[in-house]
Amino acid sequence: MSPRVSEEHLKQRRASILKAATGVFIEHGYEKTTMKHVMDAAGVSRGGLYQYFSNKEDLFEAILEEGLNEEAEQSLASLKKSSTSYWHLLMQIIFGEDATPDTNMDPLAPSKLEFFITGRNDERRRAYGERRYEMGLKIYADIIKEGQQAGEFRTTHHADTIARSIITFIDGLALDHAILPEEKVRLKEQSELFVQYLNYALIGADSSS
Amino acid sequence: MSPRVSEEHLKQRRASILKAATGVFIEHGYEKTTMKHVMDAAGVSRGGLYQYFSNKEDLFEAILEEGLNEEAEQSLASLKKSSTSYWHLLMQIIFGEDATPDTNMDPLAPSKLEFFITGRNDERRRAYGERRYEMGLKIYADIIKEGQQAGEFRTTHHADTIARSIITFIDGLALDHAILPEEKVRLKEQSELFVQYLNYALIGADSSS
Amino acid sequence: MSPRVSEEHLKQRRASILKAATGVFIEHGYEKTTMKHVMDAAGVSRGGLYQYFSNKEDLFEAILEEGLNEEAEQSLASLKKSSTSYWHLLMQIIFGEDATPDTNMDPLAPSKLEFFITGRNDERRRAYGERRYEMGLKIYADIIKEGQQAGEFRTTHHADTIARSIITFIDGLALDHAILPEEKVRLKEQSELFVQYLNYALIGADSSS
Amino acid sequence: MSPRVSEEHLKQRRASILKAATGVFIEHGYEKTTMKHVMDAAGVSRGGLYQYFSNKEDLFEAILEEGLNEEAEQSLASLKKSSTSYWHLLMQIIFGEDATPDTNMDPLAPSKLEFFITGRNDERRRAYGERRYEMGLKIYADIIKEGQQAGEFRTTHHADTIARSIITFIDGLALDHAILPEEKVRLKEQSELFVQYLNYALIGADSSS
DNA sequence: CATGAATGAGAATTCATTCAT
DNA sequence: CATGAATGAATTCTCATTCAT
Numbered sequence: 001m002s003p004r005v006s007e008e009h010l011k012q013r014r015a016s017i018l019k020a021a022t023g024v025f026i027e028h029g030y031e032k033t034t035m036k037h038v039m040d041a042a043g044v045s046r047g048g049l050y051q052y053f054s055n056k057e058d059l060f061e062a063i064l065e066e067g068l069n070e071e072a073e074q075s076l077a078s079l080k081k082s083s084t085s086y087w088h089l090l091m092q093i094i095f096g097e098d099a100t101p102d103t104n105m106d107p108l109a110p111s112k113l114e115f116f117i118t119g120r121n122d123e124r125r126r127a128y129g130e131r132r133y134e135m136g137l138k139i140y141a142d143i144i145k146e147g148q149q150a151g152e153f154r155t156t157h158h159a160d161t162i163a164r165s166i167i168t169f170i171d172g173l174a175l176d177h178a179i180l181p182e183e184k185v186r187l188k189e190q191s192e193l194f195v196q197y198l199n200y201a202l203i204g205a206d207s208s209s
Numbered sequence: 210m211s212p213r214v215s216e217e218h219l220k221q222r223r224a225s226i227l228k229a230a231t232g233v234f235i236e237h238g239y240e241k242t243t244m245k246h247v248m249d250a251a252g253v254s255r256g257g258l259y260q261y262f263s264n265k266e267d268l269f270e271a272i273l274e275e276g277l278n279e280e281a282e283q284s285l286a287s288l289k290k291s292s293t294s295y296w297h298l299l300m301q302i303i304f305g306e307d308a309t310p311d312t313n314m315d316p317l318a319p320s321k322l323e324f325f326i327t328g329r330n331d332e333r334r335r336a337y338g339e340r341r342y343e344m345g346l347k348i349y350a351d352i353i354k355e356g357q358q359a360g361e362f363r364t365t366h367h368a369d370t371i372a373r374s375i376i377t378f379i380d381g382l383a384l385d386h387a388i389l390p391e392e393k394v395r396l397k398e399q400s401e402l403f404v405q406y407l408n409y410a411l412i413g414a415d416s417s418s
Numbered sequence: 419m420s421p422r423v424s425e426e427h428l429k430q431r432r433a434s435i436l437k438a439a440t441g442v443f444i445e446h447g448y449e450k451t452t453m454k455h456v457m458d459a460a461g462v463s464r465g466g467l468y469q470y471f472s473n474k475e476d477l478f479e480a481i482l483e484e485g486l487n488e489e490a491e492q493s494l495a496s497l498k499k500s501s502t503s504y505w506h507l508l509m510q511i512i513f514g515e516d517a518t519p520d521t522n523m524d525p526l527a528p529s530k531l532e533f534f535i536t537g538r539n540d541e542r543r544r545a546y547g548e549r550r551y552e553m554g555l556k557i558y559a560d561i562i563k564e565g566q567q568a569g570e571f572r573t574t575h576h577a578d579t580i581a582r583s584i585i586t587f588i589d590g591l592a593l594d595h596a597i598l599p600e601e602k603v604r605l606k607e608q609s610e611l612f613v614q615y616l617n618y619a620l621i622g623a624d625s626s627s
Numbered sequence: 628m629s630p631r632v633s634e635e636h637l638k639q640r641r642a643s644i645l646k647a648a649t650g651v652f653i654e655h656g657y658e659k660t661t662m663k664h665v666m667d668a669a670g671v672s673r674g675g676l677y678q679y680f681s682n683k684e685d686l687f688e689a690i691l692e693e694g695l696n697e698e699a700e701q702s703l704a705s706l707k708k709s710s711t712s713y714w715h716l717l718m719q720i721i722f723g724e725d726a727t728p729d730t731n732m733d734p735l736a737p738s739k740l741e742f743f744i745t746g747r748n749d750e751r752r753r754a755y756g757e758r759r760y761e762m763g764l765k766i767y768a769d770i771i772k773e774g775q776q777a778g779e780f781r782t783t784h785h786a787d788t789i790a791r792s793i794i795t796f797i798d799g800l801a802l803d804h805a806i807l808p809e810e811k812v813r814l815k816e817q818s819e820l821f822v823q824y825l826n827y828a829l830i831g832a833d834s835s836s
Numbered sequence: 837c838a839t840g841a842a843t844g845a846g847a848a849t850t851c852a853t854t855c856a857t
Numbered sequence: 858c859a860t861g862a863a864t865g866a867a868t869t870c871t872c873a874t875t876c877a878t
Contacts, residue, residue, distance in 0.1 A: 010841085031240055031327050034868065045843045050870070114326050116388045118240050120319060129388050161398045168399055172381025179325045179338050189370045190377055197374075197406045219858095243851060254860045256855085264852075428837095449658060449745050452872060463839045465876090473873075528747060534806045535741050536658050547806050579816045586817055590799025597743045597756050607788045608795055615792075615824045637862085661847060672864045677849070843875075854864075 014052050017042045022063050026107045030060060030114040060115055061128065067108070086147030087202070091195070093139065094166065101191030103182065110178030113171075133167070140166050144202065153202040162201050169194050223261050226251040231272050235316045239269060239323040269324055270337065276317070295356030296412065300404070302348065303375065310400030312391065319387030322380075342376070349375050353411070362411040371410060378403055432470050435460040440481050444525045448478060448532040478533055479546065485526070504565030505620070509613070511557065512584065519609030521600065528596030531589075551585070558584050562620065571620040580619050587612050641679050644669040649690050653734045657687060657741040687742055688755065694735070713774030714830065718822070720766065721793065728818030730809065737805030740798075760794070767793050771829070780829040789828060796821055 020042035024033050035056060039049050053059035091099035106112075119125030140163035147153035176185045229251035233242050244265060248258050262268035300308035315321075328334030349372035356362035385394045438460035442451050453474060457467050471477035509517035524530075537543030558581035565571035594603045647669035651660050662683060666676050680686035718726035733739075746752030767790035774780035803812045 013841090029327060029330060032330070035870085036868080046870085047844065047872080048842050051841065055869080110326060110329060113322070113384065117319060117323050117326060117384070118238060120388050121238060121241070126388070130390070130393065133385075133389055133393060157402060158398070161395065161402055164395055165399050165402055168381035168385055168394075169378060170381070171384045172377035172379070175322065175326070175380045175384050176342075176377055179329050179335070180342055181339070184339060184342060185377075186370065186373055189367075190374050193366060193370055193374050193410075196410070197403075200406055200409055201402065244853085245851075255853090255862090256860050257858085259853075260858070447745060447748060450748070453874085454872075464841090464874090465839050466837085468874075469837070528744060531740075531802065532744050535737060535744060535802070536656060538737060538806050539656060539659070544806070548808070548811060551803075551807055551811060575820060576816070579813065579820055582813055583817050583820055586799035586803055586812075587796060588799070589802045590795035590797070593740065593744070593798045593802055594760075594795055597747050597753070598760055599757070602757060602760060603795075604788065604791055607785075608792050611784065611788055611792050611828075614828070615821075618824055618827055619820065640862085662849090663847080673849085674851080674865065675863050678862065682848075839876105839878085841875105841877090843873105845872100847871085848869090850868085851866100852864105854862105855860105856862090857860085 017044060017049065017052055018059075018063055018066060021059055022108060025060065025063065025111045030056075030111045031118055033111075057119075057125070060111075063108070064112065064115075064132075067106075086143055086150060086152045087199075090140070090143055090147070090198070090202075093143070094170070095191070101188050101195060103187050105174065105177050105187065109174040113175055113178060136167055137163050147202070154204050156204070157201055162198070165201075166198070169197075222253075226253055226258065226261055227268075227272055227275060230268055231317060234269065234272065234320045239320045240327060242320075266328075266334070269320075272317070273321065273324075273341070276315075295352055295359060295361045296408070299349070299352055299356070299407075302352070303379070304400070310397050310404060312396050314383060314386050314396070318383040322384060322387060345376055346372050356411065363413055365413075366410055371407070375407070431462075435462055435467065435470055436477075436481055436484060439477055440526060443478065443481065443529045448529045449536060451529075475537075475543070478529075481526070482530065482533075482550070485524075504561055504568060504570045505617075508558070508561055508565070508616070511561070512588070513609070519606050519613060521605050523592060523595050523605070527592040531593060531596060554585055555581050565620070572622050574622070575619055580616070583619075584616070587615075644671055644676065644679055645686075645690055645693060648686055649735060652687065652690065652738045657683075657738045658745060660738075684746075684752070687738075690735070691739065691742075691759075694733075713770055713777060713779045714826070717767070717770050717774070717825075720770070721797070722818070728815050728822060730814050732801060732804050732814070736801040740802055740805060763794055764790050774829070781831050783831075784828055789825070793825070 017038070021033075021038045024037045024041045028037060033056070035046070035049060038044075038059065039046055042049065049059075053062060088099055095101055096104075116125065116129045119129075137160075141159050144153060144159035144162055148155050148159060153159075173185070173187065173190060177187060226247070230247045233246045233250045236242075237246060242265070244255070244258060247253075247268065248255055251258070258268075262271060297308055304310055305313075325334065325338045328338075346369070350368050353362060353368035353371055357364050357368060382394070382396060382399065386396060435456070439456045442455045442459045445451075446455060451474070453464065453467060456462075456477065457464055460467070467477075471480060506517055513519055514522075534543065534547045537547075555578070559577050562571060562577035562580055566573050566577060571577075591603070591605065591608060595605060644665070648660075648665045651664045651668045654660075655664060660683070662673070662676060665671075665686065666673055669676065676686075680689060715726055722728055723731075743752065743756045746756075764787075768786050771780060771786035771789055775782050775786060800812070800814060800817060804814060
């Protein structure tokens with residue numbers, strides 16, 4: 001009744017395919033990646049691959065979900081540790097643990113953009129994208145709202161609008177970073193300026209970093 | 210022998226293909242558009258189409274160039290008329306004639322993003338994207354610099370950094386607008402907030418809209 | 419070592435697979451049915467299924483054999499009970515117990531036709547089909563011959579030819595019934611006409627039902 | 628504007644593909660035939676084949692239509708020439724020009740049966756099959772009706788029912804002929820018996836062979 | 837015996853691009 | 858110049874069957 005191959009093995013295999021696929025997607029991008037690429041990278045047969053993921057879209061979404069889980073855990077952890085201030089918490093969520101603008105970017109980000117842009121006319125994909133957007137939005141908006149209630153942030157602007165702007169900016173950066181070489185995007189400088197923007201919008205005084 | 214067909218005719222034919230193709234790219238996006246789509250929309254034969262544009266990429270770039278020309282002319286014209294202030298000029302370039310944030314977006318924008326994102330590993334395309342980025346950057350940077358020299362803008366930030374951020378923000382908006390329904394992006398609200406910040410960063414007084 | 423699992427159990431398992439498979443073949447037809455369909459319907463694992471039947475063909479033939487056994491038993495039983503007349507016996511074998519044309523048809527018939535038609539170029543399948551044909555033919559032919567010897571049937575036509583015609587007609591009906599909706603085939607009317615045909619061929623007088 | 632390749636050439640090419648495909652379908656049957664088979668037999672490239680027929684189903688239906696046209700013309704021609712009697716006309720339509728049961732059968736018949744049987748759960752195919760059935764039915768039914776009105780045929784049975792039985796019988800013969808070797812089907816003997824009965828049912832006199 | 841993961845041959849279909857007319 | 862027939866490389870996906878556990 002129970003599978004002869006340990007469930008652990010299955011999970012590992014799935015994970016290894018996912019990992020290999022992630023690498024492939026990073027290298028070739030979503031559109032250019034073929035199932036053959038993944039097969040070769042993961043060392044799986046055609047049928048084996050399709051056993052785990054019924055098509056490229058499914059495969060990519062699985063990767064997205066994985067990422068989501070990681071992010072979620074991370075931000076949750078952050079939330080708890082960062083008692084100092086809502087501002088600091090926000091910075092942590094945006095820039096990671098050290099709350100400081102840096103040069104690192106999710107290497108899969110370009111493919112993600114591709115995935116959603118090329119699929120913008122597909123109902124299913126679109127809905128999926130919207131759900132993800134809402135989730136991200138909520139995280140930022142909630143913190144901002146709490147900060148406003150706690151009196152740390154000013155209420156001049158809707159928490160929602162600011163949250164949206166955070167996403168917009170991050171998306172914009174990801175986009176430019178995907179297309180342009182680092183020396184043209186100047187991730188760090190732009191991020192710093194953006195932090196100032198947020199500081200202005202949330203706190204008002206010019207106490208930038 | 211002089212050409213059989215008047216050069217004028219050729220130009221017109223080319224323009225009509227370009228126009229039809231633009232519509233097709235807007236509707237289907239870059240990747241999903243096939244040469245057949247364009248042929249049908251433009252009422253050209255396969256061979257005819259290839260006579261003018263040697264492949265899909267070439268065709269799309271031609272459309273991009275056309276757009277560039279229009280924009281260039283427009284901004285040049287704007288430049289001349291807008292004697293009032295550099296601020297007003299900047300707004301005009303960003304938001305068009307009326308210098309006011311609105312809901313309109315270049316309908317071809319999503320396809321442009323597609324074009325550059327999916328082609329990010331292609332040397333040729335990448336170089337082309339960079340050139341375009343530089344051109345856009347220069348326009349914003351120049352105005353900001355001039356505004357700074359004229360004393361209208363403060364020099365707290367590098368003109369260049371602000372110019373980049375403008376592009377990043379616009380790209381981010383375009384991206385989200387491509388993927389999400391308008392009620393989720395809130396183009397106008399986001400734009401207004403951004404303008405407010407720009408005003409703060411360049412001029413300083415908190416004279417929000 | 420004696421077998422671990424009782425032979426009874428094995429038989430039952432086999433029978434349950436066969437039953438489930440029959441349902442699947444009826445629903446999807448022979449070609450469209452996949453082993454997966456059968457597995458799911460029978461609640462057997464892939465390996466389990468192959469333990470009992472080494473491939474789809476084997477599985478289907480097993481079903482055919484089962485059917486054959488049933489039919490054989492049935493007709494044998496009929497043979498014994500029906501002492502009234504050879505005519506009545508013939509009707510019973512063709513139309514079942516009540517010896518009357520009705521609307522019922524073997525639901526598996528369409529798949530059987532598929533099986534033999536699509537496999538007509540396969541030596542093995544062809545031979546199998548021929549054997550079955552011969553068996554069916556013999557049953558009809560024997561009764562007719564006996565009826566002729568008993569003087570009940572006239573000898574104008576070869577028993578063999580009439581027997582063949584019975585099969586041809588039944589096959590034709592099964593075929594049309596498989597393809598067309600009942601209201602187009604008119605099973606009953608056609609059957610009645612056919613009975614008349616037989617009556618004509620065997621007895622001659624127009625004493626139709 | 629007009630094609631550079633003569634329309635004649637196009638038709639010929641299409642016809643040649645159709646002819647080659649017919650041969651392939653006769654040899655392998657509908658299901659087993661692949662587009663590759665057709666390509667090779669017709670000496671067309673993959674793309675070329677798909678230019679003319681968008682898939683296997685389309686291709687096969689085109690062949691069916693061709694056949695229909697031929698048959699239609701033939702029967703129409705027959706209709707006109709055969710002034711002798713309705714009976715003779717009927718025989719001509721069933722058995723061809725010479726109005727005599729013989730051993731010839733449409734070599735494509737098995738594939739046709741396959742096509743409709745394996746596609747019996749497909750809405751489109753089913754509808755197509757029904758349409759064809761109706762057409763065939765009408766031809767037979769009309770003649771019988773006319774014969775009845777002319778007093779040549781008796782009205783004991785509905786023209787419609789007899790027409791259906793003719794089709795059923797022919798289908799049954801085609802089926803058995805597809806599966807069994809000629810010496811088992813005995814096309815000729817069966818046909819003769821059937822004709823005899825038809826004669827009895829329509830005319831009544833027992834003028835058997 | 838049972839299990840179901842893994843295999844891989846094979847089929848269908850699409851589309852950019854070429855080239856004879 | 859214009860035309861559209863022809864090409865064929867590429868890709869996706871399916872499924873019967875095998876075999877290690």
